[in-house]
Amino acid sequence: xxxxxxxxxxxECFLVNIQQYSASFLGYPSAKDFDFSLFKDFLxxxxxxxxxxxxxxxxxxxxxxxxxxxxxxxAEMLRAPEGNWWGYVTNGSTEGNLYGLYLARELFPNxxxxxxxxxxxxxxxxxxxxxxxxxxxxxxxxxxxxYEDLTDTLKIHRDVPAIIFANIGTTMTEARDDLxxxxxxxxxxxISNRYIHSDAALCGAIAPxxxxxxxxxxxxxxxxxxxxxxxxxxxxxxxxxVLAKKEAVDRIAQSIAYIGTLDTTITGSRNGLTPxxxxxxxxxxxxxxxxxxxxxxxxxxxxxxxxxxxIGVTAWRxxxxxxxxxxxxxxDLQQKWQLASAADQxxxxxxxxxxxxxxxxxxxxxxxxxxxxxxx
Amino acid sequence: xxxxxxxxxxxECFLVNIQQYSASFLGYPSAKDFDFSLFKDFLxxxxxxxxxxxxxxxxxxxxxxxxxxxxxxxAEMLRAPEGNWWGYVTNGSTEGNLYGLYLARELFPNxxxxxxxxxxxxxxxxxxxxxxxxxxxxxxxxxxxxYEDLTDTLKIHRDVPAIIFANIGTTMTEARDDLxxxxxxxxxxxISNRYIHSDAALCGAIAPxxxxxxxxxxxxxxxxxxxxxxxxxxxxxxxxxVLAKKEAVDRIAQSIAYIGTLDTTITGSRNGLTPxxxxxxxxxxxxxxxxxxxxxxxxxxxxxxxxxxxIGVTAWRxxxxxxxxxxxxxxDLQQKWQLASAADQxxxxxxxxxxxxxxxxxxxxxxxxxxxxxxx
Numbered sequence: 001x002x003x004x005x006x007x008x009x010x011x012e013c014f015l016v017n018i019q020q021y022s023a024s025f026l027g028y029p030s031a032k033d034f035d036f037s038l039f040k041d042f043l044x045x046x047x048x049x050x051x052x053x054x055x056x057x058x059x060x061x062x063x064x065x066x067x068x069x070x071x072x073x074x075a076e077m078l079r080a081p082e083g084n085w086w087g088y089v090t091n092g093s094t095e096g097n098l099y100g101l102y103l104a105r106e107l108f109p110n111x112x113x114x115x116x117x118x119x120x121x122x123x124x125x126x127x128x129x130x131x132x133x134x135x136x137x138x139x140x141x142x143x144x145x146x147y148e149d150l151t152d153t154l155k156i157h158r159d160v161p162a163i164i165f166a167n168i169g170t171t172m173t174e175a176r177d178d179l180x181x182x183x184x185x186x187x188x189x190x191i192s193n194r195y196i197h198s199d200a201a202l203c204g205a206i207a208p209x210x211x212x213x214x215x216x217x218x219x220x221x222x223x224x225x226x227x228x229x230x231x232x233x234x235x236x237x238x239x240x241x242v243l244a245k246k247e248a249v250d251r252i253a254q255s256i257a258y259i260g261t262l263d264t265t266i267t268g269s270r271n272g273l274t275p276x277x278x279x280x281x282x283x284x285x286x287x288x289x290x291x292x293x294x295x296x297x298x299x300x301x302x303x304x305x306x307x308x309x310x311i312g313v314t315a316w317r318x319x320x321x322x323x324x325x326x327x328x329x330x331x332d333l334q335q336k337w338q339l340a341s342a343a344d345q346x347x348x349x350x351x352x353x354x355x356x357x358x359x360x361x362x363x364x365x366x367x368x369x370x371x372x373x374x375x376x
Numbered sequence: 377x378x379x380x381x382x383x384x385x386x387x388e389c390f391l392v393n394i395q396q397y398s399a400s401f402l403g404y405p406s407a408k409d410f411d412f413s414l415f416k417d418f419l420x421x422x423x424x425x426x427x428x429x430x431x432x433x434x435x436x437x438x439x440x441x442x443x444x445x446x447x448x449x450x451a452e453m454l455r456a457p458e459g460n461w462w463g464y465v466t467n468g469s470t471e472g473n474l475y476g477l478y479l480a481r482e483l484f485p486n487x488x489x490x491x492x493x494x495x496x497x498x499x500x501x502x503x504x505x506x507x508x509x510x511x512x513x514x515x516x517x518x519x520x521x522x523y524e525d526l527t528d529t530l531k532i533h534r535d536v537p538a539i540i541f542a543n544i545g546t547t548m549t550e551a552r553d554d555l556x557x558x559x560x561x562x563x564x565x566x567i568s569n570r571y572i573h574s575d576a577a578l579c580g581a582i583a584p585x586x587x588x589x590x591x592x593x594x595x596x597x598x599x600x601x602x603x604x605x606x607x608x609x610x611x612x613x614x615x616x617x618v619l620a621k622k623e624a625v626d627r628i629a630q631s632i633a634y635i636g637t638l639d640t641t642i643t644g645s646r647n648g649l650t651p652x653x654x655x656x657x658x659x660x661x662x663x664x665x666x667x668x669x670x671x672x673x674x675x676x677x678x679x680x681x682x683x684x685x686x687i688g689v690t691a692w693r694x695x696x697x698x699x700x701x702x703x704x705x706x707x708d709l710q711q712k713w714q715l716a717s718a719a720d721q722x723x724x725x726x727x728x729x730x731x732x733x734x735x736x737x738x739x740x741x742x743x744x745x746x747x748x749x750x751x752x
Contacts, residue, residue: 007659011652014439015417021436022421028435030422040416041391043612045398046406058714059404060397063390091467094644102505122644129478129642131507230645236419237613238645266505268470268498269606269614271647276387283383338434 026362027339027346029171029202029323031234032353036277047272052264053088067275073282074227074241077208078200079219087243088265089229089275093201094122095266096226096242100197101126101165102266103224103248107195108161114153115165116145118175120199123165132163142318143167143175151185161193162186168216168225169203172342174323174349176203179222180215195248198222201240202349205232209294210320223248229278232297234352239274293352297322300350304359311367322350330369337362402738403715403722405547405578407610408729412653423648428640429464443651449658450603450617453584454576455595463619464641465605465651469577470498471642472602472618476573477502477541478642479600479624483571484537490529491541492521494551496575499541508539518694519543519551527561537569538562544592544601545579548718550699550725552579555598556591571624574601577616581608585670586696599624605654608673610728615650669728673698676726680735687743698726706745713738 003011022032051057053067071087090096104111113132115123118139127134135153138146145167154162164186166177179196186194198216200207204227207214217225224244229235249264285293301322308315308326315326328334328346339346348354348362379387398408427433429443447463466472480487489508491499494515503510511529514522521543530538540562542553555572562570574592576583580603583590593601600620605611625640661669677698684691684702691702704710704722715722724730724738 001660001665003656003660011656014442018418018421018423018437025435025437028424030424030437032422034420036419037416039419040413042394043412043415044410045394045612046408046606046610047394047612048404048406048606048614058710058716059401060714061394061401061406066390091643091647092645094642098505120644125642125644129474129506228645230422230424234422236421236423237647237649238424238643266470266501267467267614268496268501269468269604271467271613273613280379280387283379284377289377334434338436340434 021338024336025338026348026354026358027337029231029349029351031232031351034234034236034281036236036280039273039276039280042273042276049089049270049272049275050268054086061272063272063275066279070275070278070282071241071243075243078204078217078225078227078243080243081218081245084246085218085243086246086249086264087241089270089278090226090240090242091267091271092230092238093199093226093228093240094126096201096240097122097165097197097199098126098129099242099266100224100226100244101130101132101163103244103251104163104195104197105130105132106251107248108163108193111161111163111193111195112157113163113165114150116167116170116177118143118145118170118172119165119167120171120201123199139175143170143173145177145182147181147185150182151189154185154189154191158189158191161195162191164194164196166196166198166216166222168198168200168207168214171340172345172347173318173325174202174321175318176207176214176216178215179220183221195223196221198225200225201228202231204228205290206294206297206322209291218245229274232351233278233281235274235277235281237271237274237277239271239278241278297350297352297354300354300356300359303356304348304350304363307359307363308366311363311370313366324348324350329366333365333369336365397714400712401714402724402730402734403713405607405725405727407608407727410610410612410657412612412656415649415652415656418649418652425465425646425648425651426644430462437648439648439651442655446651446654446658447617447619451619454580454593454601454603454619456619457594457621460622461594461619462622462625462640463617465646465654466602466616466618467643467647468606468614469575469602469604469616470502472577472616473498473541473573473575474502474505475618475642476600476602476620477506477508477539479620479627480539480571480573481506481508482627483624484539484569487537487539487569487571488533489539489541490526492543492546492553494519494521494546494548495541495543496547496577499575515551519546519549521553521558523557523561526558527565530561530565530567534565534567537571538567540570540572542572542574542592542598544574544576544583544590547716548721548723549694549701550578550697551694552583552590552592554591555596559597571599572597574598576601577604578607580604581666582670582673582698585667594621605650608727609654609657611650611653611657613647613650613653615647615654617654673726673728673730676730676732676735679732680724680726680739683735683739684742687739687746689742700724700726705742709741709745712741
C-alpha cells in the first residue's frame with residue numbers, strides 16, 4: 001500500500017510551507033532551534049503513557065521512566081519540596097493550568113479564583129469548565145497584576161478561600177506576578193485558606209536562570225506550577241509539565257481497577273514521545289546550556305528593543321523579558337511576521353532560534369513601511 | 377552538541393524494549409500495523425494547530441488544512457448533518473468525551489448525566505471535573521446499558537433534562553449501547569430536553585463497516601461523538617476526533633482577541649502531527665481498505681474465541697466485536713501478554729497488527745498453564 005502520487009506531492013509541498021512559515025514567525029512563543037528526527041523509529045510503535053507516571057501498570061509500551069526523570073529535573077528547577085511533589089507531562093499549559101485549578105477546587109470547593117485581566121484566554125475557559133467562582137483583577141500597564149486591586153478585592157472576601165492564579169509571563173508582555181507580594185497581601189489579611197497556582201507556561205524554563213530570580217516557584221509559595229514544553233524548551237508537539245504538592249494530589253486520587261493504577265491525570269491516554277523529547281533536550285543542554293540559551297534570548301530581545309527604538313518605534317520590555325512590545329504595525333507586516341496582536345499592541349518574542357539577523361530583517365521591513373517605501 | 381554515549385545507549389535500548397513490548401501485548405486497544413517514520417522531517421518544526429481548525433489565525437505553522445479534511449471524512453463516516461457539524465482533532469477520547477459533556481452542560485446546565493457502570497473510568501472523572509449531576513445505570517452482563525434501569529431512573533427525573541452518555545464499545549467487553557432504544561425510551565417518557573453523547577473511542581472507526589450497522593451515530597440521534605485516533609485507526613501518539621452539531625458548539629464560542637480566532641477547543645495549543653497521521657491513514661487505506669481492516673480483525677477475534685473454547689476456556693464476545701472476553705488467567709500470563717483485567721475478567725482485543733499466529737502463541741501459553749506444564 002502506498003499513497004497516491006498526488007497525496008505524496010501534497011505532503012512534500014506542505015513540508016516546504018511549514019519550513020518557510022517556521023522561518024518567518026517572530027510573534028509566537030515557540031522555540032525553533034531543535035531537531036527531533038532521531039526519534040523517527042519511535043513513530044512505528046503505539047507508545048502511550050496512560051495513567052500515573054509513578055505507578056506500574058500492565059501496559060508496558062510507555063516512556064514512563066523517561067517521564068519520571070524529566071519531572072524530577074523540572075521539580076529541582078522549580079524548587080519543589082523534596083519527596084512531596086507529584087506531576088506528569090501534559091499536552092500543554094492549558095491542561096496544566098486546568099489541573100492546578102482542579103486541585104485548588106478539590107481543596108477549596110467554595111474558593112474564589114483571582115486572576116489578572118492580562119491572563120491568557122484559556123484561564124476564563126478553564127474556570128468556566130470547572131465551574132469555579134472567579135474575579136478578574138486589574139492589570140498594571142506592564143501586564144503585572146495590580147496588587148492594590150487584589151488587596152481591595154480580597155478584603156471584601158476574607159471569609160472565602162483565595163485561589164490565586166498567577167501569571168509568570170503573560171502572553172502579551174511577559175509580565176510576571178510576584179508571589180512574594182501576593183503572599184504578603186494574603187498574610188496581611190490573615191487569609192490562611194489559600195492556594196497559589198503559577199502559570200509559568202513561558203517563563204518556567206527561563207525564570208530559574210534570571211538574576212534577580214523572580215518569585216514564582218514552590219519555594220516562593222506556589223502550590224502547583226504549569227510550564228510548557230513546546231515554548232522555551234522546544235518541542236515539535238505541544239506539551240508541558242504540571243507539578244503540584246503531593247498532599248494536594250492525594251486528595252483527588254481515585255482507585256481505578258481497569259488499568260491497575262491510580263489515574264489522577266486529566267488525560268488518561270497520554271503522549272509517550274513528548275517526555276522523550278523533553279528528556280532529550282534536558283540531557284543535550286544540561287543546566288549550563290539552558291542558562292546560555294536564556295542569556296542568548298535576552299541578548300536578542302535587548303537588540304530588538306534597541307533597533308526598534310532607533311528607528312522611532314516605541315518598543316519596550318519588562319525586566320529580563322524576552323518579549324519586546326510595540327504599537328502594532330500594518331496588517332501586512334503582522335501577517336508576514338506572524339505577530340500576535342491585541343489592543344493595538346504587538347510583540348516579538350526572542351525565542352531560541354530567533355537571531356539578530358531575523359530582527360534586522362523585521363526592523364528593515366518596519367523602516368520601509370514607516371517611510372512608505374516598502375512593497376509590503 | 378550531542379548526547380553522551382551513555383544517553384545514546386539508553387535510547388537505543390529503550391527502542392528495543394518498546395519493540396518487544398509492542399509485539400507482545402494483546403490486551404490493549406492500540407493498532408500496531410503502522411509506520412509514520414516518513415513524517416520525520418516534520419519533527420524539526422513547531423507545528424501547532426492552536427485554536428479552531430476552521431478559522432484563519434495569524435500563526436501559520438499549522439496543519440489545519442489536513443485537519444479539516446480528516447474531520448470532513450470522519451463526519452461523513454459518522455453521518456453528521458451536512459453543513460451543521462463542527463469538530464477538532466483531540467488528544468484522545470477522554471478530551472473528546474469531556475468536550476461532549478461540556479457542550480451538554482452548556483445547553484442543559486441542570487441536566488443529569490446517565491451512564492452505565494461499564495463506562496470507562498474517565499467518565500466519572502469528566503463529570504466530576506465539569507461538576508455535573510450524574511446517575512450511574514446498571515449494565516447487563518454483556519456490558520450493555522440496562523435499558524429497564526435507564527427507563528426506571530429517567531421516569532423519576534422526567535422534569536430534568538437528560539444527558540445520555542452512551543458507550544459505543546465498552547472498555548472490557550466492547551458492548552455498544554443502542555441509540556435507537558435510548559431514543560425510544562426518551563420518546564416514551566416525552567423527555568424532549570435531551571442530549572446524547574456517543575463515546576465511540578474504539579468502535580467509531582469499526583461500527584460504520586458492520587452489518588447490521590449499530591445505532592450509534594448522528595443519524596441515529598447522537599448530538600456529539602468522540603472517537604480515538606490511536607485505537608483502531610492507528611497512531612503512534614494518542615489522539616482522537618470529536619464532532620458535534622454546530623448549533624450546540626456555537627453556544628460556547630468565545631471571542632478571543634489574542635489569537636485572532638474563536639477558540640472553542642478544550643486544549644488551545646494542539647498537536648499538528650496527529651491530524652497529518654490520521655489524514656495519511658485515511659488516504660492510504662480508503663474506505664475499502666478500512667472495511668478490509670475491520671473484517672480482518674473480526675476474523676482474528678472469531679479465531680481467538682474458537683481456539684480458546686477448544687482448550688476449555690469459556691471465551692465469548694459480543695456480536696461483531698473484536699474483543700474476546702474470558703476468565704482472567706494467571707498473573708504471569710496477564711503480565712506477559714499485557715492483559716487488561718477487571719473483576720476476574722480479561723480480554724484480548726484483535727486490533728490491526730494482531731495475527732492468528734499471535735493468538736496461537738497465547739493459546740499455547742494458556743494451554744501450558746492449564747496443564748501446569750508451563751515455565752511461565
